[in-house]
Amino acid sequence: MLQRANDGASLTGNVSVARIPSIRAFLAQIAEKTEPSTGEEAATHHQKQEAAKNRPEDIAYCIKDLHCRTTSYIIPLWISHNSLRGIVTTVAFIYHPKIRRSAAMEIIALTSDKTDFMNQAAAILVRAFAENWPDAWPDLASALEEMEEMTASDRICRAALMDVGGSPQVVGWIGGIPEYDGLVWELHPLAVDPDFQGQGIGRALVRDFEEQVRQRGALTIQLGSDDQNDMTTLASTDLYDNLWEKIAHIRNLKGHPYEFYQKLGYAIIGVIPDANGIGKPDILMGKRVIA
Numbered sequence: 001m002l003q004r005a006n007d008g009a010s011l012t013g014n015v016s017v018a019r020i021p022s023i024r025a026f027l028a029q030i031a032e033k034t035e036p037s038t039g040e041e042a043a044t045h046h047q048k049q050e051a052a053k054n055r056p057e058d059i060a061y062c063i064k065d066l067h068c069r070t071t072s073y074i075i076p077l078w079i080s081h082n083s084l085r086g087i088v089t090t091v092a093f094i095y096h097p098k099i100r101r102s103a104a105m106e107i108i109a110l111t112s113d114k115t116d117f118m119n120q121a122a123a124i125l126v127r128a129f130a131e132n133w134p135d136a137w138p139d140l141a142s143a144l145e146e147m148e149e150m151t152a153s154d155r156i157c158r159a160a161l162m163d164v165g166g167s168p169q170v171v172g173w174i175g176g177i178p179e180y181d182g183l184v185w186e187l188h189p190l191a192v193d194p195d196f197q198g199q200g201i202g203r204a205l206v207r208d209f210e211e212q213v214r215q216r217g218a219l220t221i222q223l224g225s226d227d228q229n230d231m232t233t234l235a236s237t238d239l240y241d242n243l244w245e246k247i248a249h250i251r252n253l254k255g256h257p258y259e260f261y262q263k264l265g266y267a268i269i270g271v272i273p274d275a276n277g278i279g280k281p282d283i284l285m286g287k288r289v290i291a
C-alpha cells in the first residue's frame, strides 16, 4: 500500500488504515504516546497539532501497524482529507522514532559467543563506514577484530535487534571504552545498517549507551568523528587559523554525523587538525550524562 512517506523514510509492514472519529482525540492519543524529547521536536509537534485543530472539516485517518508488528501502538501518521472537496488536500506526517523503536526493536549486550550477531555487526561496520571512511574497517576481518576488542569485559558493546523475516537480526551497534577511571567513556564505534538508517535506531542506541555509562558512574561521554571527505567546513582549511570561529560557524556539507550527535545534546568540544592527513580533522564531541 504505502511505500514511502514524505520525509523519504521507507514505510514497510502490514498497513491498515482506519478512519478515526475525531482528530482532536487522535492528536491527544499521539501526544500521549510520543512525548517530544527536545525543544525543537516539541515545537514542531505543537505546530502540527495546532495546524490540525484549525482544520475541523478534515477527516483524519490513522495508519496502524506500520513498521511495528503490533496494533497496540498507533503510528502517528495521518492523512487529512477535505470532505467538502472530496480530495486529499494534505498529507501530514507526525512521526516519532520512539514509536517505531518501542514495538520493533530491542537492544542487547553483545558478547563474543553470539557468533551470528557478531558477524552481522561486523558486516554493518564495514558497510556503514564504506562511503565516507573507507579506511576505517575496509573488510570483515578488520571489523571482526574490532568486535572482539569491543566485547572485552571492561568495555560496552550493545546491539540493536529487529525481527527481519521472522528472526532477530542486528541492525546497528554501539561500543564504549572507559577513560579517566571511568568518569569519561569514549563512544566508539556507532554504526547503523545503511538499510535501516533514518529510523531512530542510532538515537535509540546512543540513549541506551548513555544509560549504560550512567549506571557505571560516568560523568561524560566523548567521541571523535573524522572528516576525511570534505563533509564539513572544518575540512580542507587550516584549523590553526581562527579555529574557534571556524568551529562556531561549522556547516554540514555532506551529512556528517556531528549534526546527528548535536540533535542528541552533544557539543563540539574541540578538533584535532590534520588527524587523518592535511585538512582532514577529527571533530571531538562531548556530553555530560548526569543531571
Ligand SMILES: CC(C)(COP(=O)(O)OP(=O)(O)OC[C@H]1O[C@@H](n2cnc3c(N)ncnc32)[C@H](O)[C@@H]1OP(=O)(O)O)[C@@H](O)C(=O)NCCC(=O)NCCS
Pocket (backbone or CB within 6 Å): 097, 128, 129, 190, 191, 192, 193, 196, 197, 198, 199, 200, 201, 202, 203, 204, 223, 224, 225, 226, 255, 256, 257, 258, 259, 260, 263
Ligand atoms: C550516524 C548514524 C549512526 C545515525 O543513525 P540513524 O539510525 O540513521 O539516525 P536516527 O534515525 O536515529 O536519527 C536521529 C536524528 O539525527 C538525524 N541524523 C541522522 N544522521 C544524520 C546525519 N548524518 N547528518 C545530520 N543529521 C542526521 C536524523 O535526521 C534524525 O533527526 P530528527 O530527529 O530531526 O528526525 C548512521 O547514519 C550511521 O551509522 N552512519 C554511518 C556511520 C557513522 O557515521 N557513525 C558515526 C560516526 S562517529
